[in-house]
Amino acid sequence: MTNAASASSGPSRRSFLASTAVATAAVAGGMPLLAACGGGQEGQKDGATSGKKAAKILPAFVASQVVTPDIPSKNGSPVGFTKAIPAAELKTSVAQKLGSGGKLTIMAPYWGAPPKGDNPYYTAMNKAIGVDITWQNQDGVTYDQKLGAILASSDIPDAVVVPDWNLTGRIPSAINAKFADLGPYLSGDKVKDYPNLAAVPTDAWQRGIFGGQLRAIPMPSSYVTGMAAMYRKDLFDKEGYAVPKSPEEFLSWAKEATRAKSKVWACDDMKWSALQIFGVQPGGDKALWWNMEDGKLVNRIETEQYLEALEWTRKLYAAKVVHPDAVSGKAGGSAANRFTAGQVLVYNNNISDWWGKTAEQRTQNPDFEMGVFDIFGPDGGDPTLWAGQPGGMFTFISKKASKQQIKDFLALCNFCAAPYGTKEFMLTAYGVEGTDYTVKNGLPTKTQQGINEVSSTYDLTGNPAPYVAYPDFPDITRGIVEWQQRMGAFTKKSTFYGLTVTEPTRWANLADDFEQLEDDVVRGRKKISDVQQAVADWKKKGGDDLRDWYKKLLDDNGSAN
Structure with missing residues (x-):
């Protein structure tokens, strides 16, 4: 994010x-x-x-x-x-x-x-x-x-x-x-x-x-979603790689494809894709963090899927298949440059990059070709994706x-x-x-x-x-x-899809630290247990009160979905 x-x-x-x-x-x-x-x-x-x-x-x-x-x-x-x-x-x-x-x-x-x-x-x-x-x-x-x-x-x-x-x-x-x-x-x-x-x-x-x-x-x-995992199809074809179709296959392929001595790593930071693969609600608009499940409003940070996505991303980092610049936190706009340079074979960004990077690269490398992974589910089956x-x-x-x-x-x-x-x-x-x-x-x-x-x-x-x-x-x-x-x-579409929700000021910054925490966990600087503790603290500091507020909002207005 x-x-x-x-x-x-x-x-x-x-x-x-x-x-x-x-x-x-x-x-x-x-x-x-x-x-x-x-x-x-x-x-x-x-x-x-x-x-x-x-x-x-x-x-x-x-x-x-x-x-x-x-x-x-x-x-x-x-x-x-x-x-x-x-x-x-x-x-x-x-x-x-x-x-x-x-x-x-x-x-x-x-x-x-x-x-x-x-x-x-x-x-x-x-x-x-x-x-x-x-x-x-x-x-x-x-x-x-x-x-x-x-x-x-x-x-x-x-x-x-x-x-x-x-x-x-x-x-x-x-x-x-x-x-x-x-x-x-x-x-x-x-x-x-x-x-x-x-x-x-x-x-x-x-x-x-x-x-x-x-x-x-x-x-x-x-x-x-417009957030996609894009891969170097030209290099996949050259090496004879098959497109992975599950998280397990991806990790296995990534270990095979990484050749650090040749300055080639399987991927850049894949957290955004991981959150999709494991069916986590989007991390953009705060109202989309909530969804009604079995009669209770549940926040994305409270779900098992959220922890599973972070754990899988952590495994990629631990296996040293992620480019070192992403490890050090330089995963922003330069991820695409590492991709076009052939230093990483997969990265995630807005799918408009499929056109943008192709148009940019074809002027100097006519063989440059990208592809896009279909998002798979945690077991390699169909994914559960959420509307933005x-x-x-x-x-x-x-x-x-x-x-x-x-x-x-x-x-x-x-x-x-x-x-x-x-x-x-x-x-x-x-x-x-x-x-x-x-x-x-x-x-x-x-x-x-x-x-x-x-x-x-x-x-x-x-x-x-x-x-x-x-x-x-x-x-x-x-x-x-x-x-x-x-x-x-x-x-x-989750419960508050399509609504512009104004949260009360007292809770506006309640979840601000989670993005940094996610990045620390996947890079091995913090543990999954730290996320669980942060969620417990979030509940006490106002998360449960915010849940009640959203529930009343839903009861009073109904869903726009």
């Missing part, structure tokens, strides 16, 4: 595109980001809204018919587009300019050096939408600090983007105090004024309810905004939620042809200016239903969607 996106990976749904051969793989909603929904709500009770109350608030769903995907959604997977669509065949999803020509200032996280405000991409987008938008781009790595300071002040921008992993401390209560209710503009059939927003799945909109009101435009994501949240980034508009500003804001979001294969999508994702991208062999390819400027702004404010589109590698597009279709068949 990680608290922040790395510098090269702004978590944008637009990362599911082929933008250039100089690929920067992006985290696209699937990374198990550690999030806590802490903070009491001002003017609202702690908790969540579901059931009949939510039904009155949620927008109607009207699926988009503008473009037909090449691969349909199945078992909760994204849809897939395998081809680039020529400019002459692009459809129109916004028939008339909805913006009034007014002005909006928007604060958003940005990974990398932000561009100048008068660049051709911003100018073209503002003109097409009909809104004069000024971006206040902030460093994505330290965004939570800036966000907390801005929301604590009386002077906030007109609109603010908030990733779900920044919903910590007092930020949720500030959201309820500072941002407008969009229900009067979007609830029920009202959303039909904004057809691209009407095509956003209902599950994602449910996540946009904060403090009993529809306050956020959500970034939809597939609830099927169906939306992970939110855009809000200030309570001080005028009605016209809110309408201009919705015009922006509707434009940016245009589906793949439309003119609006092409402008949002690629920018201005000839400046931000060129078309080579039928494929749009970003220029260096496009790489620098077309990122982490408009694409965060509105997104279509989940999709994968890598037209430069259609086989990978198909591979990703079909993998998620297969994994979706084994995916269950």
Whole structure:
């Protein structure tokens, strides 16, 4: 788990595109980001809204018919587009300019050096939408600090983007105090004024309810896991390795494949995959840590599966089949570099890396080939997988905004939620042809200016239903969607799936130390018994009280699942 996106990976749904051969793989909603929904709500009770109350608030769903995907959604997977669509065949999803020509200032996280405000991409987008938008781009790595300071002040921008992993401390209560209710503009059939927003799945909109009101435009994501164990298929084929199909087989193979003297190790840190293999609920959103089992709410850290996952990962480290840099805790963004260098044969990360690393490596190594393991269960049978949240980034508009500003804001979001294969999508994702991208062999390819400027702004404010589109590698597009279709068949939704839950402030940091403890245990610095003791302490310090609070929340509201 990680608290922040790395510098090269702004978590944008637009990362599911082929933008250039100089690929920067992006985290696209699937990374198990550690999030806590802490903070009491001002003017609202702690908790969540579901059931009949939510039904009155949620927008109607009207699926988009503008473009037909090449691969349909199945078992909760994204849809897939395998081809680039020529400019002459692009459809129109916004028939008339909805913006009034007014002005909006928007604060958003940005990974990398932000561009100048008068660049051709911003100018073209503002003109097409009909809104004069000024971006206040902030460093994505330290965004939570800036966000907390801005929301604590009386002077906030007109609109603010908030990733779900920044919903910590007092930020949720500030959201309820500072941002407008969009229900009067979007609830029920009202959303039909904004057809691209009407095509956003209902599950994602449910996540946009904060403090009993529809306050956020959500970034939809597939609830099927995007965290995958990827392997060097080219090197597996060369060595004659079979893909392991159980934890036991994996450990046995890993011992055979590790050749430390030749600087080759079987794997990098595999904790994220281990938690999936052993059926542990996701470690991202805190509400997903809980599930009703045999009439009792049980937290993921209380389960046998949690301990089994840590124990299996510990065995990998103890067998010295894990790269030494991962042992020393350098398991972040450099794991993929160890993988492409051939120093590790398996690593886990967001499955978008399948495209990102392939596009990056094929320019220098035409034989480079990756594959993805299907997740197996503890005995080698079918796994038990858990749904992630169906939306992970939110855009809000200030309570001080005028009605016209809110309408201009919705015009922006509707434009940016245009589906793949439309003119609006092409402008949002690629920018201005000839400046931000060129078309080579039928494929749009970003220029260096496009790489620098077309990122982490408009694409965060509105997104279509989940999709994968890598037209430069259609086989990978198909591979990703079909993998998620297969994994979706084994995916269950836990009790608080789809809800944005605001935990009372007094318990917001209760489980903060578990991530570090997990990492210490798998590396042999702590023992499984230390985890059991930490769970016992967690119960006494408020875990049991938090369980009662969640149970009452469930009794009062029902599940959204």
